[in-house]
Amino acid sequence: MQNLLKNGIAITGSGSAVPSTSLENEVLTQLVETSDEWITTRTGIRQRQLALPPESLTILATDASKQAITAAGITAADIDLILLATSTPDDLFGSACRIQAELDATKAVAFDLTAACSGFLFGLVTAAQFIRTGVYQNVLLIGADILSRWVDWQDRRTCVLFGDGAGAVILQANNSDRLLGFSLKSDGTQNHHLNLAYEGTTQQVTPDIHVPRGTYHPISMNGKEVYRFAVQKVPEVIDKALFEAHLTVDRIDWLILHQANQRIINAVADRLNIPDHKVISNVAHYGNTSAASIPLALDEAVRQGKIKPNDIIATSGFGAGLSWGAAIFQWAR
The missing domain is CATH 3.40.47.10 (Thiolase/Chalcone synthase)
Incomplete structure (x- = not known):
């Protein structure tokens, strides 16, 4: 119960x-x-x-x-x-x-x-x-x-x-x-813009059967298309998460985006009219750490005393898939 x-x-x-x-x-x-x-x-x-x-x-x-x-x-x-x-x-x-x-x-x-x-x-x-x-x-x-x-x-x-x-x-x-609101999205038609694709070499099982031995190509990315996608889609998905949370953008205390590129972070913040002092970024020190980037930036800001209990945080991840999403949450109990 x-x-x-x-x-x-x-x-x-x-x-x-x-x-x-x-x-x-x-x-x-x-x-x-x-x-x-x-x-x-x-x-x-x-x-x-x-x-x-x-x-x-x-x-x-x-x-x-x-x-x-x-x-x-x-x-x-x-x-x-x-x-x-x-x-x-x-x-x-x-x-x-x-x-x-x-x-x-x-x-x-x-x-x-x-x-x-x-x-x-x-x-x-x-x-x-x-x-x-x-x-x-x-x-x-x-x-x-x-x-x-x-x-x-x-x-x-x-x-x-x-x-x-x-x-x-x-x-x-x-x-x-x-967890006040969220929105998740995917678009597989754009998968080719950012991937880490399978690559196989042939190994013989019998004279008539040859199966692949698996490995992967290095990361491949169309940077211009990924930038265009992120700058357009991320503000939209944050707006949808805010709508679900019944909040307006002025209620956000902190914006923590996936730390892919400072230009993307700046462009998204500008489109949402979120001032620089509310934007958390550590991309200069760590680069793009993929799934680690949001929690790494969050933890660093918490330990620096920036984020305090009851602060409202808007966060968004975006990348390969292509996939993207946003969540609005209030820090701590």
Whole structure:
């Protein structure tokens, strides 16, 4: 009966982790024809963190999760569900169960969710449904990616963009519902603009049967089309989430977008008439960390004392799929 009474959601703790190795723009000028000025002017990125062995997605995600669990004032034993939003697991079968083991979250069910740079947003809404139906009380949601594994470091269009990291939050059942509104979208007709596509080589099973041996191409992106898509669709989806939340844009305390490109962040904020002092951005330091970017930026702002209890946050993820979405939530219980 208690589960049915507490069917609201509160995001009560956050954590983040990044690799120890930093790659500045100046180093990239030695690999491809580019410059620090070109990169910063067009993307806002000055450096990114890269995961080197023995660092792994599991290690980064576990570190971020431990911080979030502590911040929420619970233990790993309290967690009912672990959702890992990632496109780059350590194991193609999934890494959530390995994180569950590392945390010793013995009663938690764990699985991966893939929606690329929209993964954290899609995971947030997925986690909320488990809580709202009374199935689970405490959910650990992780956004983590190591995109450096899949970057062609000779492709100047993509190698300047991506970094590695992990962020995590705890969602808990609550008497009041702090997830105020959301909207999710997908358009597979534009999939070709941003993908990490399958590539197979042939292996012989019998003289008559040849099957592919799988790997993947490096990340491929049409930057102009992705920029155009994001600048048009993200303000629209945030407006829809605000409508569902019965709020106007002036009620937003903070805007946290997927940290893909500072020009996109600025353009979206301008279209929504959100002033600069309400916009949270750390893309200069970490680059595009895919599913990790929103929770990483959120956790950094919380620990800096910017985001305070009851602040209203508008957030939006967008990227491969193509997929995009927005959520409006109030921080903490």
